[in-house]
Each structure stands twice: as C-alpha cells, then as structure tokens.
Amino acid sequence: xxxxxxIARNLRKTxxxxxxxxxxxxxxxxxxxxxxxxxxxxxxxxxxxxxxxxKYLIAEMEPHAFWLIHLGMSGRLYFHPTEIxxxxxxxxxxxxxxxxxxxxxxxxxxxxxxxxxxxxxxQIPELRALGVEPLSPKxxxxxxxxxxxxxxxxVKSFLLDQSKIAGLGNIYVCEALHWAxxxxxxxxxxxxxxxxxxxxxxxxxxxxxxxRNRGTSFSDFRDSDGKPGDxxxxxxxxxxxxxxxxxxxxxxxxxxQGNRSTFYCPxxxx
DNA sequence: GCATTACCCTGAAAGC
DNA sequence: TGCTTTCAGGGTAATG
Numbered sequence: 163x164x165x166x167x168x169i170a171r172n173l174r175k176t177x178x179x180x181x182x183x184x185x186x187x188x189x190x191x192x193x194x195x196x197x198x199x200x201x202x203x204x205x206x207x208x209x210x211x212x213x214x215x216x217k218y219l220i221a222e223m224e225p226h227a228f229w230l231i232h233l234g235m236s237g238r239l240y241f242h243p244t245e246i247x248x249x250x251x252x253x254x255x256x257x258x259x260x261x262x263x264x265x266x267x268x269x270x271x272x273x274x275x276x277x278x279x280x281x282x283x284x285q286i287p288e289l290r291a292l293g294v295e296p297l298s299p300k301x302x303x304x305x306x307x308x309x310x311x312x313x314x315x316x317v318k319s320f321l322l323d324q325s326k327i328a329g330l331g332n333i334y335v336c337e338a339l340h341w342a343x344x345x346x347x348x349x350x351x352x353x354x355x356x357x358x359x360x361x362x363x364x365x366x367x368x369x370x371x372x373x374r375n376r377g378t379s380f381s382d383f384r385d386s387d388g389k390p391g392d393x394x395x396x397x398x399x400x401x402x403x404x405x406x407x408x409x410x411x412x413x414x415x416x417x418x419q420g421n422r423s424t425f426y427c428p429x430x431x432x
Numbered sequence: 433g434c435a436t437t438a439c440c441c442t443g444a445a446a447g448c
Numbered sequence: 449t450g451c452t453t454t455c456a457g458g459g460t461a462a463t464g
Contacts, residue, residue, distance in 0.1 A: 251442090
C-alpha cells in the first residue's frame with residue numbers, strides 16, 4: 163500500500179486533467195483478461211481524480227467512469243513525456259491528447275486493469291469486500307480488538323487479509339508484528355486489548371514510515387517516475403534471517419505461513 | 433461459514 | 449558455462 167500511495171501521489175501531479183486519446187494493449191491477460199472494453203471506456207475521457215483504496219488505484223474519469231488499477235506484485239506505471247518503445251512486459255500504453263503517455267508494465271501479470279460505470283467508488287466489485295484502511299481513524303484499539311476476537315486464524319494471516327484491513331502486504335505485516343512484539347502464529351482471539359492497542363500503533367507506524375520513504379524497493383517497485391523507494395533501508399525484520407534483532411540481539415528466524423515467508427524474532431515476539 | 437491451500441506468472445538466484 | 453530447479457508474493461478459487 164505505501165508503494166501504491168506513492169504512485170497515486172505522483173500520478174496526481176502528472177496525469178490529472180489529461181484526456182485519453184488512445185490505448186494500445188498487449189492482448190495478454192493479467193489477473194483477468196483486459197479486453198477491448200478498457201480502450202472503449204477510457205477513450206476520449208478526462209482523468210479528474212486519482213484515488214487509492216487498499217492496494218488499488220482508481221482513476222475517476224469524466225464523463226463519469228472509474229478506471230481500476232492493481233499492480234499485483236510486479237506491476238509498474240511509468241509516465242513518459244515523450245515517445246517510448248514498449249518493452250516485452252508492456253501490457254497497456256495510454257496515449258494522452260498532449261502526446262504524453264502512461265505505460266503499464268507487469269512481468270508476472272498478477273495485476274488488474276478494468277473499468278466500471280457504477281455511481282460510487284464503493285460500488286466497484288473489487289473494492290466492496292475491502293476492510294478498513296490502516297491509517298483510518300476508524301481503526302483504533304477497540305475496533306481491532308473487536309475484529310480479532312471473532313477470528314480464529316493466525317494474526318499474520320489476519321493482517322494479510324484485505325477484507326479485514328485493506329493494504330498490508332507481507333513486508334509490512336512482518337514489520338508491524340515485530341514492532342508490536344507479537345508472534346506471527348498467535349491466534350487472533352487470544353490477543354488482549356492491550357496487545358490490540360500495540361498492534362494498531364505498530365501498523366500505523368510501519369505504514370507511515372514506508373509512505374514517508376516512498377515505499378520499499380527490493381527488485382520490483384519503482385514509482386511512476388522510475389525512482390525506487392527508500393524504505394528497505396529502514397526495515398528491522400523483513401529478509402533479515404540470521405541477523406541480530408535490533409531490540410534484543412537474538413537471531414532472527416524465518417518460517418513459512420500460508421506459502422509466504424515470515425521473519426520474526428523468537429525472543430521478543432510473544 | 434470460516435480457515436487453509438493451491439494456483440496463476442516470470443525473473444532472479446541457487447544448485448548442479 | 450549453461451541448464452534446471454526453487455523461490456518470491458497478491459488475490460482468489462477450490463478444498464477442508
């Protein structure tokens with residue numbers, strides 16, 4: 163989500179107010195087939211606003227329509243002031259009437275491009291099921307404690323579940339659990355109100371720091387100007403297997419949970 | 433109905 | 449050197 167927020171902020175400066183003059187598609191499917199309707203729906207419309215909800219970007223178009231974008235894992239959006247050669251993984255190029263263009267690249271093709279003509283953003287099917295935003299004032303200790311109480315799964319899976327809290331990925335979940343001093347395998351319903359409070363604080367701190375650093379770049383992430391983020395320099399636990407925990411000095415371990423790596427400190431995460 | 437697992441995909445890294 | 453295997457992870461359909 164911090165990576166998506168970084169891109170949203172960039173796009174607000176670069177493409178808002180531009181009219182779509184044409185679209186070129188690779189024809190390859192992403193998470194779902196892209197299809198010719200994307201071109202039909204966007205052609206001639208003007209981008210009025212850029213929204214973010216969870217890990218989704220939403221361009222509000224005029225005449226009224228919404229353009230939904232998800233970057234998956236390896237998706238990137240590049241703004242180009244001048245002409246470019248499409249790469250092997252360019253799946254969409256949006257040409258604006260002022261000769262600038264926006265390129266969507268996605269080697270792994272886990273992303274999504276779609277358009278909707280619903281009345282409100284909240285009616286977009288992909289967004290309907292999303293949970294609370296991590297930085298929303300609605301997510302406080304009481305609300306998180308309430309959500310945790312009725313959940314029997316491990317707290318790591320809970321935090322990754324976009325229908326509970328929308329926007330946390332594997333990196334930030336590992337970091338937040340370390341900040342909160344909570345073991346990733348703890349069952350949600352066993353967390354106390356005090357622990358829920360620590361977790362809310364840790365999630366906010368983790369996400370705010372990552373946004374401030376313009377996202378985390380290992381290999382994939384670049385913003386729409388092609389710049390990597392800086393947050394990888396500030397991570398305390400993610401991909402630190404074998405290193406010493408900065409809080410207690412114990413060896414950081416790695417385990418697999420639900421087919422994803424979890425990094426944790428066995429000493430200070432209880 | 434909820435929790436868990438498997439799958440999609442390709443590039444990079446590791447292993448041989 | 450070059451080929452093969454493994455791993456990475458967001459979302460979701462399938463399974464338990």
